[in-house]
Amino acid sequence: MSAGCEVIVVGGGLAGLMATIVACENNLRVKLFTLLPAKRSHSVCAQGGINASVNTKGEGDSPDIHFYETIYGGDFLANQPPVKAMCENAPNIVYLLDRMGVMFNRTPEGFLDFRRFGGTRYHRTAFAGATTGQQILYALDEQVRRFEASGLVKKFTGWEFLRAIIDDNNICRGIVAGNINTQEIEYFKADAVVIATGGLGMIFGKSTNSVICTGSAQSILYKQGVKYANGEFIQVHPTAIAGGDKLRLISESVRGEGGRIWTYRDGKPWYFLEEKYPKYGNLVPRDIASREIFNVCVNMGLGIDGKNQVYLDVTHIDRETLEYKLGGVLEIYEKFMGEDPYTRPMKVFPAVHYTMGGLWVDYDQMTNIKGLFAAGECEYQYHGANRLGANSLLSCIHGGMVAGRKIADFIKGLEKSCDDIEGRVFEREKNLVLAKFEKLKSMKGNENPYQLHKELGELMTENVTVIRYNDKLERTIVKIKEMKERFKNIDILDNSDFGNQTLFFANQLENMLDLALVITKGALLRNESRGSHYKPEFPQRDDENFLKTTIAIYDEKSDEPQITYEPVDISLIKPVARKYD
Amino acid sequence: MKIRVIVERRKTPLSSPYINEFEVNVEESANVISVLMEIRKNPVTVTGERVSPVSFECSCLEEVCGACTMNINGVARQACSALVKNLGNKIYLSPLRKFPVLRDLIVDRKKIFEGLRRVKAWIPIDGTHGLGPGPKVSEKIQRIGYKISRCMSCGVCMEACPQVNDRSNFIGPAVIAQVLLFNMHPTGAMIKEDRLESLIDEGGISECGNAQNCVKACPKQVPLTYSIAKLNRDTLFYSIKRLLDS
Numbered sequence: 001m002s003a004g005c006e007v008i009v010v011g012g013g014l015a016g017l018m019a020t021i022v023a024c025e026n027n028l029r030v031k032l033f034t035l036l037p038a039k040r041s042h043s044v045c046a047q048g049g050i051n052a053s054v055n056t057k058g059e060g061d062s063p064d065i066h067f068y069e070t071i072y073g074g075d076f077l078a079n080q081p082p083v084k085a086m087c088e089n090a091p092n093i094v095y096l097l098d099r100m101g102v103m104f105n106r107t108p109e110g111f112l113d114f115r116r117f118g119g120t121r122y123h124r125t126a127f128a129g130a131t132t133g134q135q136i137l138y139a140l141d142e143q144v145r146r147f148e149a150s151g152l153v154k155k156f157t158g159w160e161f162l163r164a165i166i167d168d169n170n171i172c173r174g175i176v177a178g179n180i181n182t183q184e185i186e187y188f189k190a191d192a193v194v195i196a197t198g199g200l201g202m203i204f205g206k207s208t209n210s211v212i213c214t215g216s217a218q219s220i221l222y223k224q225g226v227k228y229a230n231g232e233f234i235q236v237h238p239t240a241i242a243g244g245d246k247l248r249l250i251s252e253s254v255r256g257e258g259g260r261i262w263t264y265r266d267g268k269p270w271y272f273l274e275e276k277y278p279k280y281g282n283l284v285p286r287d288i289a290s291r292e293i294f295n296v297c298v299n300m301g302l303g304i305d306g307k308n309q310v311y312l313d314v315t316h317i318d319r320e321t322l323e324y325k326l327g328g329v330l331e332i333y334e335k336f337m338g339e340d341p342y343t344r345p346m347k348v349f350p351a352v353h354y355t356m357g358g359l360w361v362d363y364d365q366m367t368n369i370k371g372l373f374a375a376g377e378c379e380y381q382y383h384g385a386n387r388l389g390a391n392s393l394l395s396c397i398h399g400g401m402v403a404g405r406k407i408a409d410f411i412k413g414l415e416k417s418c419d420d421i422e423g424r425v426f427e428r429e430k431n432l433v434l435a436k437f438e439k440l441k442s443m444k445g446n447e448n449p450y451q452l453h454k455e456l457g458e459l460m461t462e463n464v465t466v467i468r469y470n471d472k473l474e475r476t477i478v479k480i481k482e483m484k485e486r487f488k489n490i491d492i493l494d495n496s497d498f499g500n501q502t503l504f505f506a507n508q509l510e511n512m513l514d515l516a517l518v519i520t521k522g523a524l525l526r527n528e529s530r531g532s533h534y535k536p537e538f539p540q541r542d543d544e545n546f547l548k549t550t551i552a553i554y555d556e557k558s559d560e561p562q563i564t565y566e567p568v569d570i571s572l573i574k575p576v577a578r579k580y581d
Numbered sequence: 582m583k584i585r586v587i588v589e590r591r592k593t594p595l596s597s598p599y600i601n602e603f604e605v606n607v608e609e610s611a612n613v614i615s616v617l618m619e620i621r622k623n624p625v626t627v628t629g630e631r632v633s634p635v636s637f638e639c640s641c642l643e644e645v646c647g648a649c650t651m652n653i654n655g656v657a658r659q660a661c662s663a664l665v666k667n668l669g670n671k672i673y674l675s676p677l678r679k680f681p682v683l684r685d686l687i688v689d690r691k692k693i694f695e696g697l698r699r700v701k702a703w704i705p706i707d708g709t710h711g712l713g714p715g716p717k718v719s720e721k722i723q724r725i726g727y728k729i730s731r732c733m734s735c736g737v738c739m740e741a742c743p744q745v746n747d748r749s750n751f752i753g754p755a756v757i758a759q760v761l762l763f764n765m766h767p768t769g770a771m772i773k774e775d776r777l778e779s780l781i782d783e784g785g786i787s788e789c790g791n792a793q794n795c796v797k798a799c800p801k802q803v804p805l806t807y808s809i810a811k812l813n814r815d816t817l818f819y820s821i822k823r824l825l826d827s
Contacts, residue, residue: 040646098715101704103727110717142703210640244615494633499684
């Protein structure tokens with residue numbers, strides 16, 4: 001195999017775009033499949049920044065410390081070698097983005113400025129105002145447009161991934177995708193496929209995620225035999241604002257720049273995080289901050305105005321600094337809450353935010369299906385049981401880079417190209433999807449899919465987020481299975497053959513139900529507390545039994561995940577108790 | 582609270598528009614997206630007719646992705662940041678007029694992205710291999726660059742611009758502003774002339790009629806007229822220089 005081979009990248013966020021760029025640099029031609037123009041991918045929502053230990057503040061920070069803190073912050077559940085590689089690559093990545101023209105904030109001397117984030121005491125986070133994800137996404141989108149102009153990239157915008165094409169030797173040879181507008185369903189051949197489809201917040205109904213983050217692609221692949229790892233690890237971000245349609249993130253960078261969390265106790269402001277965690281204060285990792293806020297509101301009943309909310313206060317910081325460093329996020333608060341965060345403390349509460357688990361991949365970003373790679377939030381590799389703030393943009397870009405390089409290596413070693421595979425393999429997979437969509441189209445039951453989705457979200461948010469109890473998890477599994485039955489009785493609502501969003505949504509919903517089972521069953525079986533996964537009945541971390549990666553494999557007979565465990569590679573740092581006080 | 586929503590719909594790109602009127606019950610704090618989501622859960626019009634759910638594009642719901650742009654009571658804006666309580670008890674929704682409609686409230690805005698390609702809105706880097714830090718950029722340049730770089734290609738400025746219409750192929754204010762962003766950057770400036778050249782061509786900066794609607798309409802306060810004014814000067818100098826050099 002050599003120049004001119006075609007690869008497919010699914011997803012136009014940071015991971016997908018970076019994989020695309022590196023693939024092009026390796027002379028591969030890329031078909032890029034995205035639901036929306038890449039510029040509208042969920043990476044735009046990342047606010048605070050991207051971590052890289054370049055030590056420009058003279059604090060003695062280094063990639064080794066970044067590595068240690070990432071492993072420690074993730075409660076030792078991540079395999080260590082790839083995390084080390086990511087932290088070592090981080091300074092290069094930030095320099096690269098700088099060269100691409102990302103408008104990072106600057107010091108008076110013109111150097112990149114860095115700020116503090118959770119789980120560290122170093123200034124390690126490069127940032128572009130409070131819309132860093134947007135700024136980095138745009139830079140990568142621009143580079144991809146450059147390759148598009150030179151003919152190496154062909155974009156399939158508005159096409160949704162519907163199935164991987166896996167041949168008789170268990171090698172991925174392409175995908176089946178559907179056009180959301182024209183409703184065409186077609187197969188596309190490729191010598192390697194990179195899945196970069198982001199997180200799955202929509203399974204929780206309302207979250208900080210964009211509505212396109214359904215986890216549908218991951219679920220489809222799981223049902224096609226791809227291993228799904230650490231599903232139960234879902235990050236709940238401590239500070240978001242409530243809305244009827246979504247929960248909007250108020251970035252951790254607000255606390256990084258000095259924002260303080262408090263509520264009233266005995267009529268006086270109580271800075272409970274600062275009091276309990278004097279060393280890290282408001283910048284304890286997210287799982288800890290979320291549990292504390294939850295405890296103060298739900299168990300102690302001390303939420304502001306008797307509601308589930310606490311104050312996030314920046315009113316002591318001068319307006320000029322706030323505007324320059326946090327303008328984008330304060331604007332969101334102002335626009336959606338109608339209150340001025342510069343003069344009145346913001347009211348916030350935890351919300352589902354990030355998917356630490358995901359498609360299982362090896363250190364080359366390849367899944368257990370040869371030729372099928374995954375990068376970004378849709379895979380599980382870099383964050384263990386809890387992700388540190390500002391590590392997500394980093395892991396997306398790093399993972400995308402690794403994937404871009406490794407697909408080139410993989411294709412060099414391929415004996416047969418996708419063009420040598422019999423046509424029936426492609427037809428077979430396409431026909432499976434066509435049959436499924438025909439069936440969906442004919443559904444005229446009495447369940448509204450959007451209503452069913454709302455119920456799934458409420459069920460998951462109530463039972464599978466900050467605090468988990470085994471009896472509730474068991475009941476949740478029963479309920480999800482009931483919903484899977486109810487799904488068989490949905491009404492597709494729309495009989496149109498053009499722009500039929502309900503048809504595609506119904507397909508996503510069915511996939512969400514299956515991943516909800518993976519998440520909940522994984523949570524039920526993990527009888528310990530680690531990172532974001534917290535069970536009051538088992539409040540301690542149990543390394544003896546659970547210093548293991550959860551692996552879910554789809555069992556067709558029972559239509560349920562089979563859960564097994566794999567050892568974690570702890571070859572570089574010995575696990576110790578995780579404490580921030 | 583109960584509100585009436587009147588939606589201008591279309592089944593396919595070529596079919597004629599029709600109107601559906603809905604009544605929905607939403608919370609005081611709801612936005613237009615929540616209204617459309619409620620309609621999906623029970624797509625029945627005020628006359629009791631069961632219809633298909635309204636198709637609309639949206640993604641981030643926090644006004645950074647630009648997807649949910651539509652005309653709301655005749656004004657182009659993002660549906661996510663349009664709070665119902667500020668819109669009166671009747672809300673009129675229609676698709677953007679300056680872009681081809683696909684279905685209902687969904688339009689095809691690919692011409693914005695084609696414009697970005699035309700003006701080479703990128704930094705020409707050698708590659709992703711390690712070459713150390715980028716050029717130093719002053720805080721002053723960063724502040725103005727960041728403002729331009731927040732443009733989310735939503736199309737509101739083009740909707741507001743009288744020069745963007747069926748009879749012109751004006752690339753629009755958003756794309757022009759991006760030229761300034763990349764020409765300001767030390768590396769981007771290395772192909773500055775290419776970008777200025779693309780602005781002189783047909784449909785370029787000379788089509789601007791200086792109505793200044795764009796800058797008022799932009800949801801992100803991108804300095805559009807500032808950028809156009811600067812580039813007017815730059816393209817003029819460039820044309821003169823080109824003339825003298827020829």
